[in-house]
Amino acid sequence: xxxxxxxxxxxxxxxxxxxxxxxxxxxxxxxxxxxxxxxxxxxxxxxxxxxxxxxxxxxxxxxxxxxxxxxxxxxxxxxxxxxxxxxxxxxxxxxxxxxxxxxxxxxxxxxxxxxxxxxxxxxxxxxxxxxxxxxxxxxxxxxxxxxxxxxxxxxxxxxxxxxxxxxxxxxxxxxxxxxxxxxxxxxxxxxxxxxxxxxxxxxxxxxxxxxxxxxxxxxxxxxxxxxxxxxxxxxxxxxxxxxxxxxxxxxxxxxxxxxxxxxxxxxxxxxxxxxxxxxxxxxxxxxxxxxxxxxxxxxxxxxxxxxxxxxxxxxxxxxxxxxxxxxxxxxxxxxxxxxxxxxxxxxxxxxxxxxxxxxxxxxxxxxxxxxxxxxxxxxxxxxxxxxxxxxxxxxxxxxxxxxxxxxxxxxxxxxxxxxxxxxxxxxxxxxxxxxxxxxxxxxxxxxxxxxxxxxxxxxxxxxxxxxxxxxxxxxxxxxxxxxxxxxxxxxxxxxxxxxxxxxxx
Ligand code: AHR
Numbered sequence: 115x116x117x118x119x120x121x122x123x124x125x126x127x128x129x130x131x132x133x134x135x136x137x138x139x140x141x142x143x144x145x146x147x148x149x150x151x152x153x154x155x156x157x158x159x160x161x162x163x164x165x166x167x168x169x170x171x172x173x174x175x176x177x178x179x180x181x182x183x184x185x186x187x188x189x190x191x192x193x194x195x196x197x198x199x200x201x202x203x204x205x206x207x208x209x210x211x212x213x214x215x216x217x218x219x220x221x222x223x224x225x226x227x228x229x230x231x232x233x234x235x236x237x238x239x240x241x242x243x244x245x246x247x248x249x250x251x252x253x254x255x256x257x258x259x260x261x262x263x264x265x266x267x268x269x270x271x272x273x274x275x276x277x278x279x280x281x282x283x284x285x286x287x288x289x290x291x292x293x294x295x296x297x298x299x300x301x302x303x304x305x306x307x308x309x310x311x312x313x314x315x316x317x318x319x320x321x322x323x324x325x326x327x328x329x330x331x332x333x334x335x336x337x338x339x340x341x342x343x344x345x346x347x348x349x350x351x352x353x354x355x356x357x358x359x360x361x362x363x364x365x366x367x368x369x370x371x372x373x374x375x376x377x378x379x380x381x382x383x384x385x386x387x388x389x390x391x392x393x394x395x396x397x398x399x400x401x402x403x404x405x406x407x408x409x410x411x412x413x414x415x416x417x418x419x420x421x422x423x424x425x426x427x428x429x430x431x432x433x434x435x436x437x438x439x440x441x442x443x444x445x446x447x448x449x450x451x452x453x454x455x456x457x458x459x460x461x462x463x464x465x466x467x468x469x470x471x472x473x474x475x476x477x478x479x480x481x482x483x484x485x486x487x488x489x490x491x492x493x494x495x496x497x498x499x500x501x502x503x504x505x506x507x508x509x510x511x512x513x514x515x516x517x518x519x520x521x522x523x524x525x526x527x528x529x530x531x532x533x534x535x536x537x538x539x540x541x542x543x544x545x546x547x548x549x550x551x552x553x554x555x556x557x558x559x560x561x562x563x564x565x566x567x568x569x570x571x572x573x574x575x576x577x578x579x580x581x582x583x584x585x586x587x588x589x590x591x592x593x594x595x596x597x598x599x600x601x602x603x604x605x606x607x608x609x610x611x612x613x614x615x616x617x618x619x
Contacts, residue, residue: 124553124607128513131531133539134560135508138461140532142188142502144453145495146247147471147478148421150195151230152221153436159472159481160238161230168484174238177486178472181479182242185492186499189245189292191420191467192235196220196302198294199253203263206231207282220302222435232267236288245292247420247467252296252318252335253304261321264293268325289328292465294420295319298362299335300344308344311335312351319355333418333465336360339398346405353409358416358465361402364425364475365391365448377426377439378578382548385444385577386519388424389546392448393524395422395455403462416464419456423469423476424448437474441581443574443589443611445476446490450528450544450613453498457530460506468495480583487586490579493572496591497615500540500568504532507539517547526552539563539618545608548577554606558618563602567619569594573612 149155160178162168169176193201197220205214206228213228239246248267250260262275268287269276276287295318297303299311306314315334324330334356337344348359367375367388375384403417424445425437432438449468456463468491472479478492509531516523529543539561545552571594581588594614596607608614 124551125515125526126513127515127527127552127554129529129554129556130510130512131539131541131556131558132508132510132560133533133558136505136533137508138506140457140460140501140504140506140530141464142186143245143465144456144460144463145187145498145502146189146191146420146465146467147187147244148191148195148467148469149471150221150474151193151197151201151218151226152195152470152474153433153438154473154481155470156230159479161234163229171241172237173234174241175481175486178479178481179241181486181488181492182244182471185478185495186502187242187244188502189247189465189467190239190471191247191249191294194220194249194297195421196298198249198297199251199255199303201251202255202259203232203266207233207266207278221437222433224435233282233284236290246288246290247292247294247465248290249294249297252299252314253302257318257321260295260318261323264290264322265325268328270326287326287328291329292331292333293322294333294335294360295322295356296335300337303335308347312348315348315352316355319352331357333358333360333420336362336402338362339394340401342401342405345402346408349406349409349415353415356415358418359406360418360420361398362421363395363398363419364421364423364469366425367391374426377429377442377445378580380444380578382519382577385548386522388444388448389451390522390524392424392451393455395452396458399455399459399463403459406462413462417459417462419463419466421467421469422452425475439475441477441480441489441491442578443490443572444577446494446572446589447544447546447611447613449476449491449494450498450542451546453494454528454530454542454544457501457506457532482583485583487581487583489581490572490574490589493589493591494613497570497572497613498542500542500615500617501530501532504534504540507531507533515552526550527554537561538567541616541618542613543606543608544613545610548611551610552608554608556604556606558602558604563599564619566597566599566604566616568617569597569614571612571614573609577611
């Protein structure tokens with residue numbers, strides 16, 4: 115499928131990138147994933163067990179392993195989410211057939227046999243070369259339980275717990291660095307007031323020791339949307355004992371949690387609303403960051419946006435407790451726009467996790483038995499690999515058109531310009547308009563450019579287009595050649611509803 119014809123009706127836009135003005139590092143950890151014990155996020159999605167008929171390596175399905183490796187996933191947050199505050203790590207170690215069966219009370223009241231536990235998660239991280247981010251239990255746990263889990267994970271001496279780890283098959287400590295101290299402690303993580311949680315945070319954090327020199331990065335539970343007071347209180351009372359504080363934001367197309375809107379067959383109302391609501395991330399990140407600045411103007415404490423994405427009604431016919439939804443081109447553009455916002459705030463945002471990696475909410479990958487499909491959002495994360503561990507460049511959006519729908523308008527373009535350590539410039543750019551192609555003139559100042567060595571694009575005929583098991587490559591990345599280079603100015607012709615990535619040398 116091709117959508118890339120020159121179009122005389124294209125609207126004109128003009129951008130200047132100052133390649134000699136580096137603003138902040140775009141950490142690859144902004145491109146993190148989230149895998150919760152929720153529905154088919156783990157079981158069936160990645161973990162099928164060694165005896166499964168589905169081709170697997172040590173119990174992890176091969177197709178999903180390969181897709182995650184190709185995406186260069188930098189980190190994965192686990193085991194929740196709400197599940198984290200009812201998870202007791204000792205349930206998930208030792209011989210699998212001796213592990214207790216619990217009830218996953220948050221997500222569908224299903225039985226959790228604990229066959230996927232600490233060792234299985236950390237082995238997965240090795241197999242896909244990603245950093246683990248472990249959200250630890252505060253809501254129904256104890257400081258001692260958290261401290262002992264850390265010792266089990268990271269101590270290299272001869273303690274009883276370190277030796278238990280060895281008996282369970284792991285000699286060397288894993289050196290887990292990133293931990294969450296509770297999740298949504300204002301809600302499913304314990305329904306706490308911020309005053310209570312701040313005290314509890316300090317108590318728990320006191321016992322998070324750096325065993326055998328393994329440095330920790332502790333993320334306190336933050337809140338969501340415009341709940342700025344929570345963040346301010348946490349910074350004031352516990353900012354000296356954390357390395358990061360979280361922020362969650364979900365795009366609900368209808369803005370109604372009881373009827374969020376479908377993930378398939380929606381109209382332009384819900385396309386526009388979803389795209390428009392994704393822009394709110396900018397306001398929220400800025401608002402929380404401003405409060406953090408009061409106590410931390412140097413920005414030593416990171417903002418960790420460890421849950422974000424679009425949340426729709428469950429896909430028809432699925433268990434509502436499993437949060438399964440389809441993933442359309444609209445959702446891919448919500449991802450590209452959100453990633454641009456997080457990149458823009460990379461002086462403060464140093465880690466983020468889209469919710470969630472497989473089969474849950476805005477997933478990268480959907481599975482059904484032995485079938486697997488990559489979603490349009492997967493392809494956005496693929497395009498945005500160009501920004502991993504690069505420097506954000508200063509940009510002027512000089513003349514930008516608007517996408518207007520009914521009586522509302524939003525800027526039609528979203529973009530990130532970055533520079534890697536070889537001096538190559540990476541540009542990702544999204545055209546939000548479902549109707550109008552955009553011609554974009556990009557002038558690069560401060561660095562002589564020679565050629566465009568890479569051009570890739572994701573586009574579709576309709577914003578509700580999806581990939582299915584029957585038609586898995588309906589939306590996929592194609593080569594993008596619809597540009598011209600004149601000195602230091604690139605002119606792109608972007609089709610409607612598209613996201614492109616360019617590498618400039
Ligand atoms: O991602 C689904 C759920 O959303 C998480 O478990 C929880 O933290 C949030 O409310």
